């Protein structure tokens with residue numbers, strides 16, 4: 415496989431080679447890597463639920479009651495009580511008639527688009543959407559077009575002249591590498607005007623944004639009529655694994671019939687679903703988690719501004735520090751690592767060429783003193 419070796423070498427020289435760090439401790443704001451303790455600012459465990467004692471206990475009890483595996487796909491004999499309870503809890507949480515569990519967010523996005531669109535239809539999406547939405551569009555038989563980031567006018571213009579039978583507009587709610595919010599109210603309005611379906615991927619808003627943590631749609635006060643299809647993931651703020659799609663009865667029934675990534679895959683282990691019910695409960699009972707997270711974000715942005723760091727506009731737990739060059743981003747990440755701070759460099763093709771960055775994320779388990787440590791290290795490394 416010599417040609418692969420050449421391709422791998424090319425990646426090395428461009429600073430695009432990807433390596434995995436081996437984590438030797440449970441998830442948290444401090445990680446052990448290569449025997450060294452590091453303060454981490456890169457997980458999506460925004461609410462500290464990935465290793466919360468109540469959630470872990472619920473997982474253990476779930477395994478004791480329901481065993482390890484689900485044994486089959488949902489439509490065969492794998493749809494168990496904990497799955498069903500989680501679907502009902504999620505639907506109530508996001509104020510929608512129904513929710514459907516998927517194994518991952520990636521599979522949910524793939525499943526929805528392919529189930530609802532085919533030849534003669536169109537899928538339109540933001541240029542900075544998550545790879546799973548891009549892949550969902552590419553994998554469907556629908557016509558595919560990407561509009562400039564957040565550009566509602568360009569989208570409206572396209573919709574006006576489009577002769578597609580059915581159009582679906584896909585967008586991240588919180589852009590996963592930038593942290594900014596999609597202009598959801600305007601997108602919803604334009605989609606309604608043109609009879610297009612709007613699907614929102616709220617992987618990073620669920621649990622974090624909105625009055626009760628129900629995400630971006632709650633933040634913007636948007637209804638099922640405004641945004642018929644909501645996708646949320648369970649591996650980020652909820653601290654677990656999996657994803658869900660929420661919407662009206664017809665949407666969910668159609669997905670059960672036709673979403674291939676739902677039908678042809680094994681259901682999540684039931685104990686995972688049970689633990690997720692608990693993390694959803696903790697999240698709703700403890701609003702301090704969201705509030706402290708917001709306070710950390712404000713504190714970091716104020717400190718970064720004092721250092722003269724240019725941060726893009728983001729009010730979420732995702733606070734990228736733009737570096738530009740991929741190799742430089744890797745160097746900065748390594749210098750921070752040497753100082754005991756773990757932040758991965760995000761490079762193309764995850765982000766556009768020339769926009770490599772450090773993707774800083776916060777968790778409610780961080781203290782202000784941790785942010786101070788981060789700011790001091792950034793000052794030393796970037797000044």
Ligand SMILES: *Cc1c(COP(=O)(O)O)cnc(C)c1O
Pocket residue numbers: 517518519520521544546547586590615617618647648649656657
């Ligand atoms: C993480 C992420 C996904 C994928 O979710 P998984 O459950 O990890 O597969 C989808 N969309 C966005 C915006 C994400 O950030």
